[in-house]
Amino acid sequence: MRVRRLDHFGVDVADLARAERFYTEVLGMTVRMRLPDQLLLSYGDGGCALFFKPDREPGGLDQIENPLGKSHHAFEVSHADLVAAQALFATRGIPYHAPIDWGDHDCLYFLDPDGNLLEIVGYRERRA
Numbered sequence: 001m002r003v004r005r006l007d008h009f010g011v012d013v014a015d016l017a018r019a020e021r022f023y024t025e026v027l028g029m030t031v032r033m034r035l036p037d038q039l040l041l042s043y044g045d046g047g048c049a050l051f052f053k054p055d056r057e058p059g060g061l062d063q064i065e066n067p068l069g070k071s072h073h074a075f076e077v078s079h080a081d082l083v084a085a086q087a088l089f090a091t092r093g094i095p096y097h098a099p100i101d102w103g104d105h106d107c108l109y110f111l112d113p114d115g116n117l118l119e120i121v122g123y124r125e126r127r128a
Contacts, residue, residue, distance in 0.1 A: 008040070008047030009073055013114045014056045022113050023048060026088065027075070043075070059115020064095050067109035067117060074107070074119035082108055082122030 013019035020039055023029045029041040029048060037052040063070060077085070082099070089096045089110055096110035105123040112118055 006046055008049055010049040010051055011073070011112070011114075011116050012051050012053040012056050013112075013116075014052075014054055014058065015113070016050060016052045018113050019050045023050065026092065026094070048073075056114060059111065059117065061095055061111075061115075063115060063117045064097050064109060064111055067097050067119070068100075070117055072109065072117040072119050074121055077120045077122050079106065079122035079124050082106055082120050085110075085120055 011019070016037075016039055020031070020041075023041055024031065027043065029043045031039060032042045032047065033040040039050040041048045041050065085108055086096070086099070088094075089108075094110055096108060099106040099108045105121055107119050107121045109117060109119045
């Protein structure tokens with residue numbers, strides 16, 4: 001067997017409406033399907049399932065203090081969007097770690113409203 005691509009991933013959330021606002025307004029995902037206890041979102045060529053778990057304990061801010069090596073979901077964005085995300089996160093009070101420079105790209109780790117660790121990756125354009 002060979003995996004072709006990631007079709008979708010799932011995230012547990014305590015408040016489905018709050019999570020929908022975050023994933024659509026902040027990350028630009030679109031609603032593909034609504035079910036009583038879950039919401040399916042799409043972005044690019046992938047998908048995200050939000051699962052309603054009312055008893056879910058929120059993740060702590062320790063997730064963001066040293067995010068390297070922790071389980072997370074990463075999304076590629078333009079480098080300009082990564083830079084703009086810092087201002088957006090600050091304005092909205094979204095916890096995030098300062099960008100990490102990997103040479104050809106930067107990454108920015110942040111938390112959703114339920115404390116799930118997420119990352120955006122922005123590759124720099126190559127200069128001729």
